[in-house]
Amino acid sequence: MTNLQPESVSRETLITKYFPGQEDAIRAYAEFLTTAGIERGLIGPREGERIWDRHIFNCLPVTQLLPQGASLFDIGSGAGLPGIVIALARPDLKVTLIEPLERRVEFLNEAVAAIAAGGVEIEVIRGRAQDVKKSADFVTARAVAPMEKLKKISWHMVKTGGSLLAMKGESAANEMVGIKGAELHEIKLEGIELGRVISVRKGSLISA
Numbered sequence: 001m002t003n004l005q006p007e008s009v010s011r012e013t014l015i016t017k018y019f020p021g022q023e024d025a026i027r028a029y030a031e032f033l034t035t036a037g038i039e040r041g042l043i044g045p046r047e048g049e050r051i052w053d054r055h056i057f058n059c060l061p062v063t064q065l066l067p068q069g070a071s072l073f074d075i076g077s078g079a080g081l082p083g084i085v086i087a088l089a090r091p092d093l094k095v096t097l098i099e100p101l102e103r104r105v106e107f108l109n110e111a112v113a114a115i116a117a118g119g120v121e122i123e124v125i126r127g128r129a130q131d132v133k134k135s136a137d138f139v140t141a142r143a144v145a146p147m148e149k150l151k152k153i154s155w156h157m158v159k160t161g162g163s164l165l166a167m168k169g170e171s172a173a174n175e176m177v178g179i180k181g182a183e184l185h186e187i188k189l190e191g192i193e194l195g196r197v198i199s200v201r202k203g204s205l206i207s208a
């Protein structure tokens with residue numbers, strides 16, 4: 001019989017494997033999410049127990065689509081997902097978090113300060129995606145908007161040769177309908193649930 005559950009690997013093993021050199025920083029971020037994040041209503045009160053599986057490890061598959069040294073805008077970062085996780089898993093990237101709500105931007109700045117000991121620099125910009133006049137090689141988003149709207153508000157931020165990368169759930173295939181150039185990536189990393197990412201590339205390829 002086929003076992004569809006992700007193989008059971010301990011949390012500490014996954015931290016060591018996916019956050020080499022940033023183990024303390026990712027633990028500090030998880031702690032900040034489950035304390036200040038819940039107290040200030042950025043994370044649901046019941047998310048504490050599942051913060052690692054459902055929120056942190058869940059953000060790792062998209063890192064497979066990011067070439068070394070690329071710049072990345074994470075729009076609608078909220079409490080820092082996936083942007084902070086990506087930055088700690090891939091310190092070679094230049095990550096900027098973009099979020100319009102002041103309260104969340106304050107939280108992001110504090111979270112970035114809490115993990116600063118790891119030496120990873122993360123920029124935070126307050127603003128709506130459609131109002132930001134800068135661009136990056138890649139734009140990521142998790143739970144921000146349906147695909148069509150997401151492309152509309154962020155396409156100007158994607159550099160030629162780069163991509164919009166939207167983390168999606170089981171309905172990913174349906175969301176792609178009508179989006180020109182959209183591609184579905186089903187990414188399985190050891191010990192982590194399958195991740196689904198829709199990519200839309202702008203112009204020619206930046207090689208991974």
Ligand SMILES: C[S@@+](CC[C@H](N)C(=O)[O-])C[C@H]1O[C@@H](n2cnc3c(N)ncnc32)[C@H](O)[C@@H]1O
Nearest residue numbers: 075076077078081099100101128129142143144
């Ligand atoms: C449901 S939350 C998701 C937060 C985070 N990405 C996550 O996965 O936990 C959606 C976030 O998108 C932000 N947002 C909404 N409209 C936006 C826009 N036009 N540009 C950038 N961010 C936006 C909201 O303020 C909110 O923080």
